[in-house]
Amino acid sequence: MPKDTGIGASPLRREDVRFLKGAGEYTDDIKTYGETVAVFARSTVANGIIKSIDTSVAEGMPGVLAVFTGADFVEVGGNPAGWLINSRDGEPMKEPKRPVLAHGKVRHVGDAYAAVIAETDRQARDAAEAIEIDIEELPAIIDVKEALKGDNFVHDEIGTNQCFDWGWIEDNRAATDEAIKNAHHVTTLELVNNRLIPNAMEPRCSMASYKASGDEYVLHTTSQNPHLTRLLISAFVMGIPENKLTVIAPDVGGGFGSKIYHYGEEALVLAAAKRVGRPVKWTSDRTEAFLTDAHGRDHVTKIELATDAEGNFQAFRTETYANVGAYLSNFATATPTFLHGTLMAGNYTVPLVYVNVKAVFTNTAPVDAYRGAGRPEASYSLERVIDKCARELGMDPIALRRKNFIKPEQYPFASAAGLEYDSGNYDALMDKMEEVADVKGFAARRAQSEANGMLRGFGVNAYVEACGIAPSNLVGVLGSRVGLYDAATVRVNATGNLSVMVGAHSHGQGHETVFPQVVAEMLGIDAASIDIVHGDTSKIPFGMGTYGSRSLAVCGSAVVRATEKIINKAKKIAAHMLEAAEGDIELKDGQFSVAGTDKSVSFGEVALKAYIPHDFPLEDIEPGLEETAFYDPANFTFPSGAYCCEVEVDPDTGKVRVDRFAAVDDFGNVINPMVVTGQVHGGLGQGIGQALLEAARYNSDGQLESASYMDYAMPRADDLPFYTVDHSQGTPCTHNPLGVKGCGEAGAIGSPPTIVNAVIDALQSSGKNVTHIDMPLTPHRVWSAMKNA
Amino acid sequence: MYAFDIERPTTVADAVEALKADEAQPLGGGQTLIPTLKARLAAPSKLVSLGNVKEMQGISIDGDTLRIGGATIHATVATEARSRYPGLARLASKIGDPAVRNRGTIGGSIANNDPAACYPAAALASGATIITNTRQVAADDFFLGMFETALDEGEIVTAVSFPIPEASNYQKFVQPASRFPLVGVFVAKFADGVRVAVTGASEGGVFRWTEAEQALSGTFAPDALDGLNVSEDGMINDLHGDGEYRAHLIKIMTGRAVKAAS
Numbered sequence A: 001m002p003k004d005t006g007i008g009a010s011p012l013r014r015e016d017v018r019f020l021k022g023a024g025e026y027t028d029d030i031k032t033y034g035e036t037v038a039v040f041a042r043s044t045v046a047n048g049i050i051k052s053i054d055t056s057v058a059e060g061m062p063g064v065l066a067v068f069t070g071a072d073f074v075e076v077g078g079n080p081a082g083w084l085i086n087s088r089d090g091e092p093m094k095e096p097k098r099p100v101l102a103h104g105k106v107r108h109v110g111d112a113y114a115a116v117i118a119e120t121d122r123q124a125r126d127a128a129e130a131i132e133i134d135i136e137e138l139p140a141i142i143d144v145k146e147a148l149k150g151d152n153f154v155h156d157e158i159g160t161n162q163c164f165d166w167g168w169i170e171d172n173r174a175a176t177d178e179a180i181k182n183a184h185h186v187t188t189l190e191l192v193n194n195r196l197i198p199n200a201m202e203p204r205c206s207m208a209s210y211k212a213s214g215d216e217y218v219l220h221t222t223s224q225n226p227h228l229t230r231l232l233i234s235a236f237v238m239g240i241p242e243n244k245l246t247v248i249a250p251d252v253g254g255g256f257g258s259k260i261y262h263y264g265e266e267a268l269v270l271a272a273a274k275r276v277g278r279p280v281k282w283t284s285d286r287t288e289a290f291l292t293d294a295h296g297r298d299h300v301t302k303i304e305l306a307t308d309a310e311g312n313f314q315a316f317r318t319e320t321y322a323n324v325g326a327y328l329s330n331f332a333t334a335t336p337t338f339l340h341g342t343l344m345a346g347n348y349t350v351p352l353v354y355v356n357v358k359a360v361f362t363n364t365a366p367v368d369a370y371r372g373a374g375r376p377e378a379s380y381s382l383e384r385v386i387d388k389c390a391r392e393l394g395m396d397p398i399a400l401r402r403k404n405f406i407k408p409e410q411y412p413f414a415s416a417a418g419l420e421y422d423s424g425n426y427d428a429l430m431d432k433m434e435e436v437a438d439v440k441g442f443a444a445r446r447a448q449s450e451a452n453g454m455l456r457g458f459g460v461n462a463y464v465e466a467c468g469i470a471p472s473n474l475v476g477v478l479g480s481r482v483g484l485y486d487a488a489t490v491r492v493n494a495t496g497n498l499s500v501m502v503g504a505h506s507h508g509q510g511h512e513t514v515f516p517q518v519v520a521e522m523l524g525i526d527a528a529s530i531d532i533v534h535g536d537t538s539k540i541p542f543g544m545g546t547y548g549s550r551s552l553a554v555c556g557s558a559v560v561r562a563t564e565k566i567i568n569k570a571k572k573i574a575a576h577m578l579e580a581a582e583g584d585i586e587l588k589d590g591q592f593s594v595a596g597t598d599k600s601v602s603f604g605e606v607a608l609k610a611y612i613p614h615d616f617p618l619e620d621i622e623p624g625l626e627e628t629a630f631y632d633p634a635n636f637t638f639p640s641g642a643y644c645c646e647v648e649v650d651p652d653t654g655k656v657r658v659d660r661f662a663a664v665d666d667f668g669n670v671i672n673p674m675v676v677t678g679q680v681h682g683g684l685g686q687g688i689g690q691a692l693l694e695a696a697r698y699n700s701d702g703q704l705e706s707a708s709y710m711d712y713a714m715p716r717a718d719d720l721p722f723y724t725v726d727h728s729q730g731t732p733c734t735h736n737p738l739g740v741k742g743c744g745e746a747g748a749i750g751s752p753p754t755i756v757n758a759v760i761d762a763l764q765s766s767g768k769n770v771t772h773i774d775m776p777l778t779p780h781r782v783w784s785a786m787k788n789a
Numbered sequence B: 001m002y003a004f005d006i007e008r009p010t011t012v013a014d015a016v017e018a019l020k021a022d023e024a025q026p027l028g029g030g031q032t033l034i035p036t037l038k039a040r041l042a043a044p045s046k047l048v049s050l051g052n053v054k055e056m057q058g059i060s061i062d063g064d065t066l067r068i069g070g071a072t073i074h075a076t077v078a079t080e081a082r083s084r085y086p087g088l089a090r091l092a093s094k095i096g097d098p099a100v101r102n103r104g105t106i107g108g109s110i111a112n113n114d115p116a117a118c119y120p121a122a123a124l125a126s127g128a129t130i131i132t133n134t135r136q137v138a139a140d141d142f143f144l145g146m147f148e149t150a151l152d153e154g155e156i157v158t159a160v161s162f163p164i165p166e167a168s169n170y171q172k173f174v175q176p177a178s179r180f181p182l183v184g185v186f187v188a189k190f191a192d193g194v195r196v197a198v199t200g201a202s203e204g205g206v207f208r209w210t211e212a213e214q215a216l217s218g219t220f221a222p223d224a225l226d227g228l229n230v231s232e233d234g235m236i237n238d239l240h241g242d243g244e245y246r247a248h249l250i251k252i253m254t255g256r257a258v259k260a261a262s
């Protein structure tokens, strides 16, 4: 019987009531008395020297309150990179300043060089158009390999377009080269991991207000991590003391990574609110979102896989050019390195891995973590080259993977890419996948498709990822400039209901439903009496926010720890009330009782007592019932999965239809199976979008050609099949109190290679020797590949 | 958006009068025009909404022709033309999404002549007549190239009159992002011959594939196209397909349209 409450139950998401009724309150919904509007003037060229900016006409236009240019921000700091990467030669990465507004040079189409504050949106836009800028246009630097030649630099002061040249694991380089040189068989694949635009439903929006009386600022903004945003603004960019700045991320309509980062628009509205003495709001329009939200992926990779005659993996070697765009976004340097290279051993016992990543500046929007962040890139490279290898060796792709899987008895397993996997069972996942996907029935389905003039292909993928980001001591050694713990405060109110203040931010994940399930289970009380408070730095403890599938594994663990403290304190109070020894008090179903007696008090009575402590022994028991815990994980968590799909390809047009998709994941323990299934569905949608539809394309002049939905193809419901999702094969995480691993990114990590493998299989079935097509596999690309085969 | 005035006349005469103002522009369903205004790519001083003009609304049958008022929305055509001209109704039912179909009008689509619009293919393949406030223009003379038509300044499409074919079909191979046709082919079979019109593919906008028309007028079957090929010269090259691909798709989609119609 499935439970109907607590851990393992699937109550409907309580937050959906307001979202579905249009009653959510997003930043742009918050109207403040005296509010003014900020509009940015943005570069229409990709690369150019700013000769002059004339704002005089704009300043005199109706309703204009202030005009800012880069010159107003030369004194303030740059928006920093959160992770230091050292190159193979030991040199630290290049970190050119990322200013609030472009100064001296514009570096990508959409780079903001001025901002107007006006009474109305139209006045601000009219004035922004009236700003005159004289730009000496320079050739655009777009291609990552070309960028490393010549002397045209995105940032002249660093004298190169290479941010770093990173090797992982550098000590394994020679041995890996040797293994590849001497291998029985080497499979080589060159591929592009296509650049994506996150496309959160709610565009970014920031509103600042300033109170002169206390020299205090409040920033409402679309953030996945308000404390991190505050820290960046306070410590690096604006120098506003943290205790004078409140950052509030109210309802946020999706982030997928793009709202982790601090952006210059946030700093601008803060400065403007002080200068004009009124609240200032900026709301991104959709074009600005395309041009300026941090993009994702964009790797150009060559991968080699060495095997022996039996198909045992001996080494993986990759060389990747990672486009970081025009400026370093906050986690741009971590994403292609430690979130990518460390996963390049996959699910396999391969003894040697060497990864080289060159990060390259270009005249394009900054690139940073996007759902999966580095791990989709790793999984795609690995699982594509393994598929190609299986074909070359004449082996079944499932059998080849199984042959090289880490076996359950090998945990904890030290991977050749430097991580210690704590738990997993990849064969069990593959068994389950073969069962739920009816893999045996494929041949018959293929025959049926062929009878209809269609090509049918089967694709498989095994992935492991690292999430629950992240153990501070480990990431500190690797270059992270922040800790990656999280925090929770559990406040039991006098009347017995609870407010749980958490550092994680919920913008679609369902925390408001799931976290109470955990607390309710632990306390034996009704989840309906527990509310989650998140997103407001003045209310919540200092947590690091939501990304990297960390909310439950890290913040949820903090919730558990804080709730344990509540239980301990409540037992003390109960013991006092029941005149018993603290050690004899047991908590069950919301009742504190003295072991072996029928004496008990309810949770509610204890709560009330905590706040009306008329008879407390004050030297033993403090009044109140409120506890905070910070939780720093001991390791990453390692979700894994076995995915497969079947596609039909129309040989006349190249159009791919995904007929079925099975995702079998190991997320460890599952708190709310429905929410987890929803997360998988969303991830699969984005992954299939990457595989078949989505592409951010810049032309050689640096113009973003796919800057609207007319040209950037988002997946729609009818592009996607009905999924078969299973998470019955969980192996609990061994190091966090809930045994959970994280499920937010899995679908986006595991699905792209699955789809591409299936399309290649379909084409091969028609006798076409197509071994690879770069994503997205649009009809045109698939048709061209068939024609040229 | 820049500021503009709006007028809502109820007769064609009043609409024509209102359009005489400087920089005035007709507003149909706004599905093309409003996004253009939002992006500040156009700055009309005045919009003259045609939505309240009664005589431009609705569908009527006159013998073998179907007359559609210029302000008739796609959703109306999709349902009300179904029994008499199913090929056209089906085309209308696949334009955009329900919101677009319940605002966008045939007059707006024809007047705009987007190189990837659906209606121009139906009008050209049907040998339709475009009726304006001043004259009647054959479809063959109306569509002059990408976003270009025979309309004069201030001239309004008040109706489109479609001869009803014996059989017809429209095949729309969608561009994955916009879902406008990457290539759309409308085939219409009349007693005196077959007409084939192609949209989405050519830099010159909608056009007739006359070789296919001749072949299909002889034998109305997909095989009739076997020896034919479309030249890629003048075909659109963009993110979603090059000229060669579009030329190939024209033949495939024509074959499918013939198969579906026969």
Ligand SMILES: Cc1cc2nc3c(=O)[nH]c(=O)nc-3n(C[C@H](O)[C@H](O)[C@H](O)COP(=O)(O)OP(=O)(O)OC[C@H]3O[C@@H](n4cnc5c(N)ncnc54)[C@H](O)[C@@H]3O)c2cc1C
Pocket: B025, B026, B027, B028, B029, B030, B031, B032, B033, B034, B050, B070, B071, B094, B095, B096, B097, B100, B103, B104, B105, B106, B107, B108, B109, B111, B112, B114, B116, B117, B118, B119, B155, B156, B157, B158, B178, B179, B180, B181
């Ligand atoms: C999301 C989306 C998807 C779409 N998909 C498709 C598709 O698949 N296929 C397709 O064909 N179209 C598609 N469209 C376009 C849609 O069909 C529009 O309705 C059409 O292009 C314009 O019609 P409208 O009535 O909205 O015209 P408007 O946008 O109001 O006007 C367009 C132009 O025509 C002028 N105009 C309007 N009415 C008249 C008239 N009666 N006489 C003279 N001039 C006039 C206007 O001044 C303007 O210049 C799509 C649109 C959207 C937003």
